[in-house]
Amino acid sequence: MALRKENILIVDDDIDILELLHRHLKAMDYHTYKAVSVKEALFVLKDSYIDLLITDIQMPEIDGLQLMKFANEHYPEIPKLVVTGYPSVDGALEVMKAGAVDYLSKPFTKDELKQCIEKAFAKGSLRRKERPIARNIKADCQGDMVGESEAFGAVINLIDRVKDNKATVIIKGESGTGKELVARAIHYSGKFSRAPFIAVNCGAIPENLQEAELFGYTKGAFTGANENRNGFFQAAEGGTLFLDEIGSASLAVQTKLLRALQEKEITKVGSQKAKKVDIRIIAATNANLLEDIKNKSFREDLYYRLTVVEINVPPLRNRKSDIPLLAAKFLRKYGVEYKDRLLRISPEALQVLERYSWPGNIRELENIIQRSVIMSDGMIEVKDLPDFLKFQIEFPDADFLPLREMEKEYVRRVLIHTQGNKTTAAKILQIDRKTLRNKLD
Ligand SMILES: Nc1ncnc2c1ncn2[C@@H]1O[C@H](COP(=O)(O)OP(=O)(O)OP(=O)(O)O)[C@@H](O)[C@H]1O
Ligand SMILES: [Mg+2]
Known part of the structure; x- marks a missing residue:
């Protein structure tokens, strides 16, 4: 029977180690979030409920010690473990001073990993009792329920x-x-x-x-x-x-x-x-x-x-403020699944998502994000979203507009999109410039 799993964030720029940790942790029945850089780890920390942080120390750009420092400040309750390739007495001391419960030196065995984790959780058990329900909920261990509306x-x-x-x-x-x-x-x-x-x-x-x-x-x-x-x-x-x-x-x-x-x-x-x-x-x-x-x-x-x-359970269109959190959740899920990394969404693309009325609700949002992750090369941009989303116009459920008003509004939106460029706008609308000019008059 599926019981509650703990969420473990693993941070390492070495994909092999990341995968190895992921495999071991999965076998121990933990749920993992993977991050290949400190920057991505911060994103996960902010948006997910993490029970344990396992990080490498030596990483390009920002190193693991700085991550520890940040996490100690902002998430003091999360127990932290360090994986290091360069075990030395000084190094170990530094790591423990930085607030790690313990450290593992590479290469490590699954048993060593397990012992370290159990130790970490024993120290962190106080916190887990206080988990707020909104983030505590496990969907049969498929992930967290999110929302802030x-x-x-x-x-x-x-x-x-x-x-x-x-x-x-x-x-x-x-x-x-x-x-x-x-x-x-x-x-x-x-x-x-x-x-x-x-x-x-x-x-x-x-x-x-x-x-x-x-x-x-x-x-x-x-x-x-x-x-x-x-x-x-x-x-x-x-x-x-x-x-x-x-x-x-x-x-x-x-x-x-x-x-x-x-x-x-x-x-x-x-x-x-x-x-x-x-x-x-x-x-x-x-x-x-x-x-x-x-x-x-x-x-x-x-x-x-x-x-x-x-x-x-309210429809998504009545709780649009949940869209950013939900999008972040699905980005994480499919980013890790398809691209082996965490993806982001541009503010413009997020705005497009927030404008749509989501007749298929959260499931539809999940499908769209899944598809965009596949279509995108990195950051999800407006161009990675399906066409019907890019040019949709929202109007209240009951208040329908006369066709002419609707057209006016639509032309206005397209012009905002092209930043006032009438030639591009005419192209999108598939009318000639003169017709567009007439409409604008
Ligand atoms: N608050 C939430 N946070 C994160 N994911 C969610 C949330 N609510 C729903 N989901 C996800 O949206 C999808 C649809 O949810 P679910 O299957 O529970 O909907 P449903 O109301 O039972 O739909 P149906 O009536 O079609 O059966 C699932 O993948 C689920 O994990
Ligand atoms: Mg259902």
Whole structure:
């Protein structure tokens, strides 16, 4: 079962050492951030929640000792380890004085590394208890949930309130807003985090199989039921059952689910015997269940049972202040994955991202960044972004503009983009200069 991982930042200009450390740490089940220079390390420190810093000393430009100095000042709680190619008594002394918990001399074995890390964490354990929740959350160890908008803060607040009890929770939000991540966050940040988290996408199971998959079945319950089987409910015992796309649950499942919530017991398909279950249910939907209730495809009584606590995950367009942090997160993720380094985004490109309305929400943002990392040679520039983003015009959801106003606004934007150059603007708009001049008049 996946448990919480610690984030370790490794800094070395030697890619081989970086890779070696990464491999060892991954095998020890840590999550790593790699940086090939102090400059990149500072960027990671600022934007991520780092539990341990491991740095080389000798590096071009800024060296590891200066990084240590900076980290001691700004992140005194993070334990620091040093990897050095030139072990000497003086050097070691200097490193320890600079605030390192310990140092490793190259070449080192995996066991030596492990011992050093354990020592470092033993010293740093105080801090980890105080990790603020917004950055503490592990998405089944895929990375941190980030955000600093008020709307996101409200979600985090609710997660905090429900994480340690078994109240039923429903998570509502458009596609790609992070509903599943919220569900995982509730589970993994709470006190039942060591019990199982089972995610079931109701929309992905054919209606006629849902009941058997969720509640299990007895031998002979239906053709093909050759043995007794437990369902997902049983698998999640003691922990969390996440029912994604709850609107797709069959009516038979809805009836049984209601019973499970009311009586805290389930029966397998083909059995009369009820079995107690101790489980927290989190459901998610991007559909309007109230509509489904009206057309009788969703049980109203179940709806009210499920909505004990309701978490509405806001669409990205309503929390645009989260875009820089999210972009930084995905840049790190895909930079390291595809280019083996941390990439940045130019302020202009970031502005383009902030202007867009993101109908596909965070998932769409992630895809765009992934694509731009592949397209870019270093810094992500406006040119690396897809065309539809470069020339998009944003207008409020409800307030549509007359076509002529819209055209005016569009021409204005293009001119801002070309810094007033009418020839280039005319080219982009694919009209001749004269037409453009007429429009400007
Ligand atoms: N606050 C966040 N910080 C970082 N990454 C996030 C955040 N919220 C969502 N993501 C990422 O965005 C992607 C979409 O999130 P998720 O799958 O949880 O959305 P969803 O609401 O369940 O979407 P759908 O309705 O389509 O199933 C995932 O890759 C997730 O890791
Ligand atoms: Mg989902």
